[in-house]
Every structure is written in C-alpha cells, then in structure tokens.
Amino acid sequence: MSASAPRTRLKTRFKPARLKLSSDHSKRPLDRMSLHDQLVAKVREMIVDGELAAGAPLPERMLCETFGVSRTPLREAFKILAAEGLIELRPHRTPVVAPIDRAEIAEIFDVMVALDRSAGFQAANRASADDITRLDAMHAELVELHRAAQRATYFRLNQQIHSEITRLAGNSVLFNIWSILQRSVFRARAVANYDARRWSESVAEHEAFMALLHAGDAEGFADALSLHTRKTGDSVLLMLD
Amino acid sequence: MSASAPRTRLKTRFKPARLKLSSDHSKRPLDRMSLHDQLVAKVREMIVDGELAAGAPLPERMLCETFGVSRTPLREAFKILAAEGLIELRPHRTPVVAPIDRAEIAEIFDVMVALDRSAGFQAANRASADDITRLDAMHAELVELHRAAQRATYFRLNQQIHSEITRLAGNSVLFNIWSILQRSVFRARAVANYDARRWSESVAEHEAFMALLHAGDAEGFADALSLHTRKTGDSVLLMLD
DNA sequence: AAAATCAAAATTGCATACCGCATCCAGATG
DNA sequence: CATCTGGATGCGGTATGCAATTTTGATTTT
Numbered sequence: 001m002s003a004s005a006p007r008t009r010l011k012t013r014f015k016p017a018r019l020k021l022s023s024d025h026s027k028r029p030l031d032r033m034s035l036h037d038q039l040v041a042k043v044r045e046m047i048v049d050g051e052l053a054a055g056a057p058l059p060e061r062m063l064c065e066t067f068g069v070s071r072t073p074l075r076e077a078f079k080i081l082a083a084e085g086l087i088e089l090r091p092h093r094t095p096v097v098a099p100i101d102r103a104e105i106a107e108i109f110d111v112m113v114a115l116d117r118s119a120g121f122q123a124a125n126r127a128s129a130d131d132i133t134r135l136d137a138m139h140a141e142l143v144e145l146h147r148a149a150q151r152a153t154y155f156r157l158n159q160q161i162h163s164e165i166t167r168l169a170g171n172s173v174l175f176n177i178w179s180i181l182q183r184s185v186f187r188a189r190a191v192a193n194y195d196a197r198r199w200s201e202s203v204a205e206h207e208a209f210m211a212l213l214h215a216g217d218a219e220g221f222a223d224a225l226s227l228h229t230r231k232t233g234d235s236v237l238l239m240l241d
Numbered sequence: 242m243s244a245s246a247p248r249t250r251l252k253t254r255f256k257p258a259r260l261k262l263s264s265d266h267s268k269r270p271l272d273r274m275s276l277h278d279q280l281v282a283k284v285r286e287m288i289v290d291g292e293l294a295a296g297a298p299l300p301e302r303m304l305c306e307t308f309g310v311s312r313t314p315l316r317e318a319f320k321i322l323a324a325e326g327l328i329e330l331r332p333h334r335t336p337v338v339a340p341i342d343r344a345e346i347a348e349i350f351d352v353m354v355a356l357d358r359s360a361g362f363q364a365a366n367r368a369s370a371d372d373i374t375r376l377d378a379m380h381a382e383l384v385e386l387h388r389a390a391q392r393a394t395y396f397r398l399n400q401q402i403h404s405e406i407t408r409l410a411g412n413s414v415l416f417n418i419w420s421i422l423q424r425s426v427f428r429a430r431a432v433a434n435y436d437a438r439r440w441s442e443s444v445a446e447h448e449a450f451m452a453l454l455h456a457g458d459a460e461g462f463a464d465a466l467s468l469h470t471r472k473t474g475d476s477v478l479l480m481l482d
Numbered sequence: 483a484a485a486a487t488c489a490a491a492a493t494t495g496c497a498t499a500c501c502g503c504a505t506c507c508a509g510a511t512g
Numbered sequence: 513c514a515t516c517t518g519g520a521t522g523c524g525g526t527a528t529g530c531a532a533t534t535t536t537g538a539t540t541t542t
Binding site for chain 4: 302
C-alpha cells in the first residue's frame, strides 16, 4: 500500500454524524474519520466492550435508527466487522455478534504467541531509549494498579502496554493483524478475568520481560513475551470451560 | 483501546483496518456461495492473477457493467478486498488496485516467516501418514516441474504445497491470515520470478524440509520452512528494487 | 395434543435515485 | 505568460424502494 498517511486527514468535513446511542462513549475524538470508519469503529467498540453481547442479533433496520444512518453504510460496515471476525453474516439471516468459540480463541492465542515472539524480537531491537522510558512508566503504573487491585484499569493498561510493544516492532501489517486478534480475544478475557494467582504471576512475567528488555536481550525478551501470551491464553481458556 | 490507537501521540503512519480472520473457510462447502462471495472471489482472482494491474483504477459504475451487478453489492465486495489489502479505498476517490509496495511486502514476509514457523511445527506434529504421502506426491511433481523448467506450473504447485502444509497445522485462523498474506504477495512474486539459481536453491530447501518432516523432526521442519520463506522473501524483495 | 402446513409479516439482498465532494477546464487577473 | 478562480462534470456516499427469502404463528391434520 502506498504511503497513504492515516486515512482521511484532509479538510474533508464529514457531517456531525449523530451517533446517538450511548453517550458514555462519545468522549473519543472520532472526527476526521469518514462516516464509514466511524460506524465501523463504533460498532466494533460496542462489541469488544461487551455492550453488544456475544450471539446478540443485529437487525439492520434497528441499528440504522440507533446510529442515524441508512442500511447501505451500515451493511458496508458489517462486511468489515465480519472480515475481522467480530460478527457473523449468513445469507438472508440477521447478522449476529460472533459467539465466543473456545476452539477459535485457542487458535487465536496460538497465532498471537507466534506473532508476539516476532514482534517482541523486533521491538527489543528497535526500541529507543525514549520508548523504553515510556514503557517503564506504563509498567510502573501497571504494578501499582495490581497492588491496588484495580482490575478494570489494570486490564486496560495491560492491553495498552502489549499494544505499544507490538507497535514498536515497526511492522504495520503485524500490528494490524495483532490488533484484530487482540480485539477478538478481548471479549473473552473481559468475561474470564484473572484469578488472583494468575494475576500475580502475570505481573511477575511483566517484570521479567521488562528486565530482559533493559538488558538488551532481544531473544530473551521475545521468548518471555510469547511465553507470557501463551500462559495468558491457557488461563483464559481455562475459564471458558 | 483500538479506537484510541489513532490518537495523537503516535506520529506513525500505520494504516488502519485491513486483514480478515474469520474462520469459516473449511466449514463452508463451496457448493452454494452467495452472489456477494462470488463477487469478492472474482475480483480477488482478477487482482491476484494480475488481470487487474497494481495501481489500476476501479471505477464502480464501469465494473458494475462488467459484472452485471449494481453498485451496492460491488461496494460491499470492495470493503472486503480493502480489508484484505488488495485494493485501496479513500473517501470520494475512485478505488484502485493496491500498488505493490516493497516495504509492505517486506513486512508481510516477516509475518509469514513467523506464521510458517508456528504452522510448520504444528503441521509436523499433526500430519498423518496419508498427509505426508500426499505431500510427497506433490513434492515429487514439484521436483519434476523444476527439472522440466515449467515455471508457471511449478509456481502454482509450490503455492499449493505451502498452502497444504499450513492447512495441516489445523488452525483455521492461522490458515486464513496466511492465505490473505499469501495472496498479497502472490502478485509481487508473479512479477518478480525466481532466477535460475534461486529456483534451484528453493527446490533444495523443499527437499530439506520434506526430509525433516519424514524424520519427524517438528522443530527442524518448522525452522527449515520458515527459513525457506525468509529466503524466498529476500529473493522477491531483491527483484523489486 | 403434537406435528405438519401454509399464509402473513418481517428482514435481508439488490437496484436505483439523489446529493455532495473532487477534479478539470475556461476565462479572468496579475 | 503564468496563476488564480469559478462553474461544469464525473464519481463516490447515502438513502430509499422493491424483490427474494426466512421467520412467525395460526390453522389444520393425524
């Protein structure tokens, strides 16, 4: 794909887009995105955040009213979300939020383990001092959140840290795939939260791979990161039984 | 989370949304594809086969006549293809076949190296005697095609072998991602064909990892397979300079 | 009473119409 | 002569209407 900077960044002013439902999400700077992308992002977020439960039907006309758009752009958004695996489309059947399939979650984690090893190695090799400083700050906050037992906030920051590490690998294809998989798994993780033991263990693993990152041990960092992902996956899968 | 990624701090040029991963490739018998899926498959094939050259514009109304459908289903198909990275959609701009971007091809190969290692390991562990027999037959034909210097046929069978190996890993998410990336790279490979030296070397690598498969050395097979992919990538990238 | 049947309602799939942004070119301006 | 401006035109973005299919629920049949 050509240089194509972030999509739709020019003077194009799209309509206010009266996404009426759920004002609690309206804090985000959704402007500067095409209406189409806003729709995709909106529905995606509702699914990932569990606002739309797994298996819930998504009748087109109803959601059209909800979002104040017609069926055409909504259907186009649905194609994207189906491609990402978040919803299921079957001919002449009303779309549904993709069920959380344990077997598929397992498959996704297997892929993420592979991606995390590659991403971790690249990230460790490419991270600047500033990058590491930023990760350190996030990590310190993570530890503090664990100590304070702030589950929800911890969970969110944890995602951000892993996202940041993946981004540091400098491979946008990798980052995009990883992000999509991460979203698919997010729903399952939100439901199946850590138990206290796994939570502590997870924090310890974060400590470990951060130390390896500081040591400049790219291989070790990559292995530790992917092992962490594998253990997280095992833990999540256990809770889905 | 995801929506907050394009926030401010990141000046990176990461492109939004692409790729697909839904895992319904094997469970759907190709007997009755919806018109929509036929459209996607058709345009995808035209792009991958080079019938629609990289960078070529895709005016909606014109293609509607070509395929005998209206703009609505065509546009929906375009959303899918854009998510897969085969075409580019920008607001109020006519869609174009995604240019072959050397940097992106390099990124894709990096991901495929990681995926092939994982897929190879799983495939070697899961392959039945029948599976190996089938691969052997394909491999024998591949060697013969190399001897006969049948470039085009060799190229196609080579794809099939790698696809089959990936499929044997038994992870549909992995297989889908791999297939999408493979298609993106296919166009570049079709243009930048092997030179004779790399071709022979590639066949030798096939011999090598097939031997490791027979030996039941999953680790070795996985390493050999991913190394083969890395070398293939390097070779392709050399030709794109 | 349970199962099968069929018609009415609801919903998706597709086609068409309209609107607005982006591009191009003629004519004006310096 | 080069540049700028403003309207004409083409094409994508969206809304809406109609056709095809599924779902429903009531009625009939076993």
